[in-house]
Amino acid sequence: MALDKEQLLTLYRNMLRARRVDETIVKGIAEGKTASFFHSGQGEEAVGVGGCTFLRDDDYVYAQHRGHGIAHVIGKGGSPRQFIAEHFGKCTGSCLGIAANHYVEPERGMLGGAGTIGSAFPLSLGWALAAKKRGAGQVVVCFFGDGASNRGTLHEAMNLATLWKLPIVYVCHNNLYAQFMPIRDAFPREDIADIAATYGIPGVVVDGQDVIAVHEAVQAAVARARAGDGPSLIECKTYRFRAHAEGIPDVSHADPRPPEEIEAWKRRDPIKLFAEKLVRQGVATQEELDRIDAEATAEIQEAERFALESPLPEPSLLDGMLYAG
Amino acid sequence: MRQLPYLLAIREALAEEMARDESVFVLGEDVQQGAFFITTGLMQQFGPERVMDTPLSETAVAGACVGAAMAGYRPVADFMFADFMYIAGNEIINNAAKWRFIHAGKVDLPLVFLACIGGGARLGPEHSQCPESYIMHVPGLKLVVPSTPYDAKGLMKSAIRDDNPVVYFYHKRLLGVQGDVPEEDYTVPLGVADVKREGTDVTVVATSAMVHAALAVAGELEGRVSVEVIDPRTLEPLDIDTIVRSVQKTGRLVIADEDTKRCGVSAEIAMQVMEHAFDALDAPIQRVGAANLPIAAGYMEQYVLPQPKDLVTAIEAVTGRA
Ligand SMILES: Cc1ncc(C[n+]2csc(CCOP(=O)(O)OP(=O)(O)O)c2C)c(N)n1
Numbered sequence: 001m002a003l004d005k006e007q008l009l010t011l012y013r014n015m016l017r018a019r020r021v022d023e024t025i026v027k028g029i030a031e032g033k034t035a036s037f038f039h040s041g042q043g044e045e046a047v048g049v050g051g052c053t054f055l056r057d058d059d060y061v062y063a064q065h066r067g068h069g070i071a072h073v074i075g076k077g078g079s080p081r082q083f084i085a086e087h088f089g090k091c092t093g094s095c096l097g098i099a100a101n102h103y104v105e106p107e108r109g110m111l112g113g114a115g116t117i118g119s120a121f122p123l124s125l126g127w128a129l130a131a132k133k134r135g136a137g138q139v140v141v142c143f144f145g146d147g148a149s150n151r152g153t154l155h156e157a158m159n160l161a162t163l164w165k166l167p168i169v170y171v172c173h174n175n176l177y178a179q180f181m182p183i184r185d186a187f188p189r190e191d192i193a194d195i196a197a198t199y200g201i202p203g204v205v206v207d208g209q210d211v212i213a214v215h216e217a218v219q220a221a222v223a224r225a226r227a228g229d230g231p232s233l234i235e236c237k238t239y240r241f242r243a244h245a246e247g248i249p250d251v252s253h254a255d256p257r258p259p260e261e262i263e264a265w266k267r268r269d270p271i272k273l274f275a276e277k278l279v280r281q282g283v284a285t286q287e288e289l290d291r292i293d294a295e296a297t298a299e300i301q302e303a304e305r306f307a308l309e310s311p312l313p314e315p316s317l318l319d320g321m322l323y324a325g
Numbered sequence: 326m327r328q329l330p331y332l333l334a335i336r337e338a339l340a341e342e343m344a345r346d347e348s349v350f351v352l353g354e355d356v357q358q359g360a361f362f363i364t365t366g367l368m369q370q371f372g373p374e375r376v377m378d379t380p381l382s383e384t385a386v387a388g389a390c391v392g393a394a395m396a397g398y399r400p401v402a403d404f405m406f407a408d409f410m411y412i413a414g415n416e417i418i419n420n421a422a423k424w425r426f427i428h429a430g431k432v433d434l435p436l437v438f439l440a441c442i443g444g445g446a447r448l449g450p451e452h453s454q455c456p457e458s459y460i461m462h463v464p465g466l467k468l469v470v471p472s473t474p475y476d477a478k479g480l481m482k483s484a485i486r487d488d489n490p491v492v493y494f495y496h497k498r499l500l501g502v503q504g505d506v507p508e509e510d511y512t513v514p515l516g517v518a519d520v521k522r523e524g525t526d527v528t529v530v531a532t533s534a535m536v537h538a539a540l541a542v543a544g545e546l547e548g549r550v551s552v553e554v555i556d557p558r559t560l561e562p563l564d565i566d567t568i569v570r571s572v573q574k575t576g577r578l579v580i581a582d583e584d585t586k587r588c589g590v591s592a593e594i595a596m597q598v599m600e601h602a603f604d605a606l607d608a609p610i611q612r613v614g615a616a617n618l619p620i621a622a623g624y625m626e627q628y629v630l631p632q633p634k635d636l637v638t639a640i641e642a643v644t645g646r647a
Binding site: 037115187 | 355358369409448450622624
């Protein structure tokens, strides 16, 4: 499971690409270019990228909603162009501009997501059931937030996933908040990973700012799932740098989120931490990393231009979307 | 008279009722901040015991509200987006709506389910719905859909004081709409429609945000067509008498609501008018509503939601004045 230099740089590149896409959409909101709302995922890239980058193409991923799943999409090999175009409401977007914030690419195991938090659990249970029936060794990685874990759907799904020994890996982005609700008032224990004990499945806590730690924990759980040993739960301690959604107050209950807290977590920016580690361990020089950054920035600028230049969808396409056949 | 925006009118009603009655409390996700600013500041005034932020647990919130109501409180639960009420379908539709009935009136459920409805923000099908017809379909739930700050405040007070489960839908497009709100205490009774504009050629029954579209269109058509605009204000109880009286005067009816047209609120109102006043109709009733599609997001939203031009077309069709 030890990664070679190229693989390590892929993780770095993917986190940067995810960050640049996120920044592009945040800027797009300010400039009135986006077609809907946006929940920035800056600060949480290591979870999606570390969890998805070395999955099989035919593994299924239920992306967490934060960043509208950009880190998961990029980790899974999805298209930043289609992602941005969708957010700009254009017909070249992943959902032809109809969803304005979802990413779907069935060939890469991304079957979509819901706007209602907690829908991830029953839906991905079904994907895992299908994977098990098909018997081709696919796994499902279901990402969710600490807030989502408050929904009863988690318990119904985890119970069945365990009973049926389904190939599913639950990965929690515990970023300490669900919209304005701090975790301390939403969950009575320190670790969401403790839920695993109820079902007798492995539950581990990892540093969600450390892309390698996430990668290793997910790969171990994936191996267990592929071997037919059933689900696992991985909790990644992480943080969102920006407000719950663009343009709304950044609060905990009704008070501003503590600036010291935000600053402390920004010092643990997953991209910065990983760059320092790569240089410190002699894996890459700062120049190499700068070049990767420049390439990622150029790629995403091109994707933004593509999205801006793409036409709006034709209204007539709506009627053909509701029913198959 | 004093002007207030719709959202402040609702907040003022909540604050006044909480001050008046100790048993009233507010709960829901992020009510201390207020996702739509409806409940903002109430926590500072009444404390966290009476303005309770809950975890992301719609089922538990709705169920707790039903339970607390039976046990002597008057809870007001805010679901944020009305779309999330489906998650608590059992608690709302099976429990809240039916428990008084099946228990022979031995328990009362004085509660309010608050939620924000409607499109206009391009947020897609799980954040833009108008679930009025689902709620209106269920015996046991009252349904309030205010369109003006005055009505919003007066109806909220009636909803809280009512001894039954009341679903109160505020519209996201109306939050900033200004209107007259008296300083003194008043209520607007449930079940009394309001004639928002008098006219003689056609009756337009419009709900929630569509009331404003209807008034704008009526203004544009002035001189050509005289449009009477009726806002039922509550859909259960529904003041069919006021609607029927208007149709008897004008002979023509257009119904405009933002809910999906098929099996929508407009279908129910149209049928009731047929039952009560078929002979008064000089033309087939026309309906304006959302297309029979999920509410698309982004720029595509406008092709699913009813637009003012659809109202003009419908009015021209029933009056024969193109
Ligand atoms: C069923 C449901 N309830 C409420 C919401 C509103 N909402 C959107 S995101 C969110 C917080 C989710 O918290 P978490 O799962 O921890 O993810 P995070 O936003 O922190 O990344 C809430 C309450 C929703 N979309 N769906």
